[in-house]
Amino acid sequence: MKRSQLFLIFIFFYLAPTQAAGCSISLNNDITEPQPLILTPQGGYGNDAFFLPSSGDRILLTDNQLVDIACPNGNVLVAGASLGSSTSQASTIPYHTARFTGNTCLTGYREIEIGFIVGSRFLTIMLLCFDQARQHTLYSQFNLTKTIGGYQTGYPRPSWLQGSGFFTVSGVDSLYTRNQQRITINRLLGLSDSSYQYIAETSDLYLARGHLTAKADFLFGAQHRATFYLVNAAPQWQTFNGRNWNNLEQDVRNYASRNAVDLVVYTGTHGVTTLLHSVTGAETELYLYVNGAARGIPVPRIFWKLVYDPVRKAGTVFIGVNNPYILNPSKDIICTNVCSQYSWLTWRATDVEDGYSYCCSVADFRRTVTTFPNLEVTQLL
Numbered sequence: 613m614k615r616s617q618l619f620l621i622f623i624f625f626y627l628a629p630t631q632a633a634g635c636s637i638s639l640n641n642d643i644t645e646p647q648p649l650i651l652t653p654q655g656g657y658g659n660d661a662f663f664l665p666s667s668g669d670r671i672l673l674t675d676n677q678l679v680d681i682a683c684p685n686g687n688v689l690v691a692g693a694s695l696g697s698s699t700s701q702a703s704t705i706p707y708h709t710a711r712f713t714g715n716t717c718l719t720g721y722r723e724i725e726i727g728f729i730v731g732s733r734f735l736t737i738m739l740l741c742f743d744q745a746r747q748h749t750l751y752s753q754f755n756l757t758k759t760i761g762g763y764q765t766g767y768p769r770p771s772w773l774q775g776s777g778f779f780t781v782s783g784v785d786s787l788y789t790r791n792q793q794r795i796t797i798n799r800l801l802g803l804s805d806s807s808y809q810y811i812a813e814t815s816d817l818y819l820a821r822g823h824l825t826a827k828a829d830f831l832f833g834a835q836h837r838a839t840f841y842l843v844n845a846a847p848q849w850q851t852f853n854g855r856n857w858n859n860l861e862q863d864v865r866n867y868a869s870r871n872a873v874d875l876v877v878y879t880g881t882h883g884v885t886t887l888l889h890s891v892t893g894a895e896t897e898l899y900l901y902v903n904g905a906a907r908g909i910p911v912p913r914i915f916w917k918l919v920y921d922p923v924r925k926a927g928t929v930f931i932g933v934n935n936p937y938i939l940n941p942s943k944d945i946i947c948t949n950v951c952s953q954y955s956w957l958t959w960r961a962t963d964v965e966d967g968y969s970y971c972c973s974v975a976d977f978r979r980t981v982t983t984f985p986n987l988e989v990t991q992l993l
């Protein structure tokens with residue numbers, strides 16, 4: 613943030629008291645780049661730390677409202693600037709950070725937090741559970757705010773980051789490129805390196821870096837950028853990623869907005885998908901990292917999203933099959949479908965290319981998939 617922009621904010625505040633009505637900031641129209649984090653000075657570590665919009669994408673500030681503005685370039689920042697006063701103090705850079713928390717998750721895996729360091733606070737926006745042996749994330753958790761309808765739309769996508777210390781494989785981003793994944797998958801299946809049988813030359817039949825916690829699941833562009841860590845992604849066919857899974861993400865955000873409910877969301881993967889070997893016909897597991905007998909970065913069999921309302925203790929798991937080539941998805945249906953409960957799902961559930969999709973109770977899902985925390989669930993979402 614440049615000084616001139618900082619002053620603009622001050623001027624706004626100085627004028628406000630005479631009008632006795634405070635002021636408002638539109639996430640889509642009033643925040644310039646590089647954008648600051650707009651924080652509540654009284655603390656909080658997750659969504660509580662951020663000023664949330666009160667109406668649409670508008671953050672409303674009342675007279676004498678205290679607000680922290682933290683800037684991403686390391687220059688002097690404003691903290692605790694109040695209306696009609698110019699108290700300011702330095703803070704540290706709130707560029708996003710991904711790091712091990714030092715805690716374990718599930719049975720001995722390592723927990724990663726992604727968020728912002730602001731002064732002595734770490735503002736957590738995602739918690740992940742990472743399996744270093746298989747180079748993949750078991751789940752990524754975030755809290756979806758009921759104010760998500762006001763998110764900054766069309767915020768540009770940055771490049772993906774590997775972070776440091778998580779993967780033991782180097783160059784993970786390049787393992788995902790279309791050319792590299794084609795070679796890797798074709799060799800696993802006994803095809804020539806240049807075959808387009810599974811990894812198409814140009815269409816959406818290729819493996820994308822599929823977000824676990826989605827970009828648009830957060831209000832601010834600065835938060836959107838923080839989702840682009842490769843530990844927050846898994847290989848996902850783009851046909852599925854861009855269609856049914858994208859629809860599910862939007863539907864869940866709409867559910868939160870429409871019902872004005874804050875949700876806790878876990879997104880993870882399960883199993884390794886297979887295709888038939890071109891010579892032997894054997895079911896062959898797909899990975900993006902293959903080195904001799906070593907395998908890593910599995911192409912998941914299913915993606916799942918557990919959506920939980922902690923107040924009602926209500927939760928449901930939404931599941932999509934990650935393989936546009938399977939003829940019969942029945943062995944990927946691991947629990948009883950309860951999607952008839954939800955009129956708001958817009959996916960084309962039985963379309964295999966779009967990602968065959970269904971819904972289950974948490975208890976039923978847990979009979980097969982146990983790689984998520986044991987939440988207290990008393991009813992469906």
Ligand SMILES: *[C@@H]1O[C@H](CO)[C@@H](O)[C@H](O)[C@H]1NC(C)=O
Pocket residue numbers: 657658659660736737754755876922
């Ligand atoms: C997410 O929500 C849960 C349940 O309300 C809460 O316990 C947890 O602290 C929240 N996490 C963050 C990072 O805000």
